[in-house]
Amino acid sequence: MEGKYKSIEIKRKSPNSRVFYVYLNRPSRGNALSPDFFVEFPExxxxxxxxxxxxxxILAGAGPHFCSGIDLQTLTSQSKGTVSNDGGRTGEKLRREIKVMQRSITAIEDCRKPVIAVVHGACVGGGVDIVTACDIRYCTESAFFCVKEVDLAIAADLGSLQRLPAIVGFGNAMELSLTARRFSGLEAKELGLVTKVFDSKEAMEDGVAAIAEGIASKSPLAVVGTKRVLIRSRDLTMDQGLDYIATWNSGVLLSEDLNEAISAQLQKRKPVFAKL
Structure with a gap:
């Protein structure tokens, strides 16, 4: 699992911690997303x-930036690779390639464990696709964001246009996506894109580590269930969402985690839950 990757790096900062770090790891390229990333990241x-x-x-970026977007060399190679006299076959091939890249980002939502984004420096284009798929987002004051794709003559196709409106509101998402303007970490907080803005990268790392450890100490059944139900409920009516959680809890509510949580409350101690 912690083997050698070309585009990412996995770290566990403490041997007893259940918080793991995934670093976008192409700092010399601003952590631009290469073809390797779209294979390695979901794996x-x-x-x-x-x-x-x-x-x-915890998902972070190595070096001075979180992510500068999709590597322009990748876009160029895709464009050259689709030159053909058969427009139908060219389009079908390109659609398959886009779907593979989309699934790489959606892997964040498919992951049962919570994924927390910590953003410093640039979060541009594909970087916004990534963070909008994450469960919680934090950034530094000096961080900046940009839904850049319209400036590259394309419509963002890896998830920003689908996920961003639910996070910042339809009107804000439309304005940010059409103008491709750069906005600050503080504005990202005002828009609701991030939960908290930290003074520095070091303060963010310490603060988010503490938050992550707190989540890691909770019932894994409850954490996994909460993430899955929230994501699933986005596409459901209220009645459907209530039915979904009723079905979910009917399968997992009567667990040893529940017994342990109640016992810990009564005994005024911290609960200890089995791994999942």
Missing amino acids: ALSSLDQNPNVAVI
């Missing part, structure tokens, strides 16, 4: 998801 998340020692994942 790494799946591995972490299946590891019982992992409770929470």
Whole structure:
């Protein structure tokens, strides 16, 4: 799981911690998303998801930036690779390639474990696609964001246009996506894109580590269930959402985690839950 990747790096900062870090790891390229990323990232998340020692994942960027977007060389190669006299076959091939890249980002939502984004420096284009798929987002005051794709003559196709409106509101998402303007970490907080803005990268790392450890100490059944129900409920009516959680809890509510949580409350101690 912590093997060698070309585009990412996995770290566990403490041997007893159940918080693992995934770093976008192409700092010389501003962590631009390469073809390797779209293969390695979902594989790494799946591995972490299946590891019982992992409770929470923190997603960060190595070097001075979080992510500068999709590597322009990748876009150029895609454009050249689709030149053909058969427009139908060219379009079908390109659609398959886009769907593969989309699934790489959606892997964040598919992961049972919570994924927390910590953003410093640039979060542009594909970086916004990534953070909008994350469960919680934090950034530094000096961080900046940009839904850049319209400036590259394309419509964002990896999830920003689908996820951003639910986070910042339809009107704000439309304005940010059509203007491709750069906006600050403080404005990201005002829009609701991030939960909290930290003074520095160091303060963010310390603060988010504490938050992640707190989540990791909770019932894994409750944490996994909460993430899945919230994501699923986005596409459901109120009645459908209530029915979904009723069905979910009917399967997992009567657990040893519940017994442990009640016992810990009565005994005024911290609960200890089995790994998932």
